[in-house]
Structure formats: C-alpha cells, structure tokens
Amino acid sequence: MIKKQISIFLFLLFASMVAIAQTTGEDNLLFLLRKKEHLAQALVTAEQLRSSEKTTTINPGEIVIILCGEEVKMLTEPSSVDLIKNAERLNVNVVACGLSLNKFNLSRQQLLPGVRYVTNGFIKAFELQKQGYLSVEL
Template sequence: MKKYILSSIFLMVALVSTINLQAQNTDTTKNNYIVVTKKVPQFQPIILTAEALKVEEGNDFGNFEILICGQLIGDLTDAEKMGDFIEKAEKASVTIVACGFSLNKFKVDRATVPKGIKIVENGILYNFQLQKQGYKSLSL
C-alpha cells in the first residue's frame, strides 16, 4: 500500500512538473534528428552519423540531438569516459541533452554535469515533443 501511495505521488509530481515543459521550436523544413541512448560510449558513432548526415544533406540538415537517460547517466560527469565528446558534438552541430528524471533517480548532482550539456526535466516527454515537430527519432 505504501509503495502504491508513493508511486501515485511521484506520478502526480512528474505530471505537474512537466505541464509547461516544451521542446524548442524548430524549422520543420529541415531534417531534424534525436537519438536516445543510455551509454556515453555510443556518442562516438552517433556524432559520426551526424557529421555524415550534415555532409550528405547540406542545407537540408537541421538539428541533431543526443538524449542520454538511464542508469549510466552519471557517466556524463566522468571526464575520462566523456573524453572530448562535448567538443566533437559542438563541432558537428550536435546538442547533448540529459534527462532530469534520470539525474534525479540516480542521484547525479546537476552541478556536476559539464557545461555544454542541456538538461530537460523529462527526457521521454522531450523526445515525444520533438517527434511531434517532425524529428526523426532513434533509440539505442
């Protein structure tokens, strides 16, 4: 019973906290992408893909975002695991986004998340909002 009550409270807080959350406005005449991952090492092939698409599509290439969520989100704060992914992402016009729910659940202090990484409160909602704006979405 206690677990049911706590789950209900969590769900209500989650819903209330995301009512005003909206994904950024985007140009739907361009090809926009979001890739959801749970592992920092997957940034390398994702960024390479973004670079290839940018060359292939030219002016039709729009926004490209990597959304990280899940148990390994704390790896964002590990300089050795992150390597130069933030710099590579910036050069490739890729935005790295961290899920706030995952940061909270796995007790990752937001202050330790490197600058250059955007934090959204609800990564799942953010992904759906971008899909409604025409983003192509892939989950790894």
C-alpha cells in the first residue's frame, strides 16, 4: 500500500513539474517566409516579443527565420546588410534555403555574413516543428 502511495505521489510530482516547465518555459519560434517584405515584418514581431513591455503570453526563446523561394536572393545583396544586422541584434537566426539558392544559381558563399545555411529549408522547418517550435508560414 505504501509503495502504491509513493508511486502515486512521485507520478503527481513529476506531472506537476512538467506542467510548470511547460507554462514557464520559453517558446521557440519559426517563421518560414517566401516574400522579401515578410522578413522585415518578422523582425518587427521579434522585437515586439522580446520587448519588456509586451502584452502577450509568448515568451520567446530561439527565433528562426527560414527564407525560401526567389526572395532568398536578398540574403546575398548588400542592400540587406542592415536587416541581417538587426536580426543579429535581436538574436534572431536568419537561414537561407539551399534548394532555393540552387534554383537561382546562387552559392552558399554568396550569403551575407550572419546568414545561416541549410540544405533544405522545408526539412529544417519540419525538424524544428517536431522539436515543438511554434511556426508561421507566409
């Protein structure tokens, strides 16, 4: 009888610890983007979420932005340096999709400093979603 009570107590203790961790933990976020203007909007969103004056239940941890499609070209252009620097300031990881780079005859070496690379943006997005990242696709 005592073993059963101890087992129940330990189970309830463990369950409550998991619930507390889930409600007080950080929310990792993923933006999967295909349009140039969405990158700037995602960075504004990241800044608002990281602000101490936020009015949301989202507690941002890691924020990843994966850019796919033709707009991946912008991640190689000098005109995007300020966007990438802003992302770094906000502790946001900007990632270029290798499939998209290949499609537009761009190489990994052409990416601006601070931009990360993945071979396949869709697979990376699936992996992050599987890890529990909250995601938005635009």
